[in-house]
Amino acid sequence: MGQVRSALGSGGHRPVVIGLCGSQGSGKTTLARAVLGACASEGLKGAALSLDDLYLTHAERQQLSRTVHPLLVTRGVPGTHDIALGLDTLDMLESGMPVALPRFDKGADDRAPEQDWPIVGPGLEVLILEGWCLGAFPQPAGELAHPVNALEAEEDADGRWRAYVNDALGDAYQRLFARIDRLVLLAAPGFAVVHDWRLEQERELLASGGGARVMDEERIGRFIAHYERLTRWILAEMPPRVDLLIRLDERRRPIAIS
Template identity: 60%
Template sequence: MRSDPALIGPLLERIAAWRAGHAGLFVLGVCGAQGSGKSTLVATLAERLTQAGVAVAALSLDDLYRTHAERQALAREVHPLLATRGVPGTHDVALGLATIAALERGEAAALPRFDKAADDRVPRGEWPHAPANAQVLLLEGWCLGAKPQDTAALAAPVNDLEAREDPDGVWRVHVNAALEADYQRLFARLDRLLLLAAPGWDVVAGWREQQEAELRQIGGARVMNPAGVARFIQHYERLTRHILSEMPTRADLTVRLGPNREVLELMPGA
């Protein structure tokens, strides 16, 4: 996807059109399931925009994860599944809002970073800085821009993880409530929303296992075996299915992907 002219060129044109007449910091949100290529896409867009003389900052929702200690506290006080980073409720939304506010003020703001190998936030002194007077913020995340589900939709578990480890629904209700609250304040700051739409959940699960298999080959730290990946990915299943069902009707642009992440279609929002 990095150099796919079917996507990069048209996206740059759309960004230019979206920014026309826009005053201040322009925030483009990129939503995509695990393994969909959103990080690669954002890196490519940032590189091309920088080459064109646009001051760009890039941030991932993953870099806003709460610290390991904070998530352990949530696990003790609310539900054990909240020890695992990923779902709404495991991010420091206030940190994200403060970072955007600093960029809006034209500051060379420190951009949070999270070390997944250590499962903890990188010390603040090691964070990179955005350029001063950034014109564009590229913000990506697997659930970026997501809307909460109706309460009735939370009743039945969607997989074995929910059935066995959240039988009374405490975890999924907490996640949905978090998404409905502070996360909507963060998402409201998006000027435009782009969705990388996977063909379906089964493909997403396959992409995630493919990522982990590549790490196993090179001996990466904290690598999961196939059983571990299968359990881990179930934390994301409910909301990923919901996003793929409802977001294409309201995203400003939906990029429909094939099973090999090939671009099948660009679908402008209504």
């Protein structure tokens, strides 16, 4: 709660936006819930919004896959989010109006109907904005030349997909990230653990009855390959500039906080 209190005490706009970055499976949602619970216990009105909830619709990503690059049909990387929707949502929250927070249905791989979006009443004080690449800077262009995995080598041999992703991150996404008042990073010990963390998530989904949506290990490997380049870049580049760094071990336990 220290970062929340610090942001609230700065005397700026409301709600203050606490950005939470972390790789897939790092515990962002769990931490966001804990922070919201702490806010509630102190009488603060809080809400959470995930970058995942700002994904472009399935039809919009299909269009991108046809006109820009086939890999853009897979949600997740910069260029597959509706950043204008995110900025509009923040504007409405700052105006003090009741706001419907966007939601994305991952089972349907499409945006949830607007009538299913939760309504946040006026006077919101704290917004937890979380996402796997939240607050990330684009890579220097020279670092895009060499593929980081088989997906890039075989399906993006000319680098067109990764250049599009990097350009998107350097443009509209920075306007969204500029609205963050405090940035927190849940830092995985390395990209290698992300596969295991994501596999755990799929097993939990299976146990909860979501069997039709569960990916096997091969599909998980392909899916997270879309995230590998930026995840590695974030873990290398972001730690020195965040407001709060929480380093995790392979079991997601905090081992250092600074």
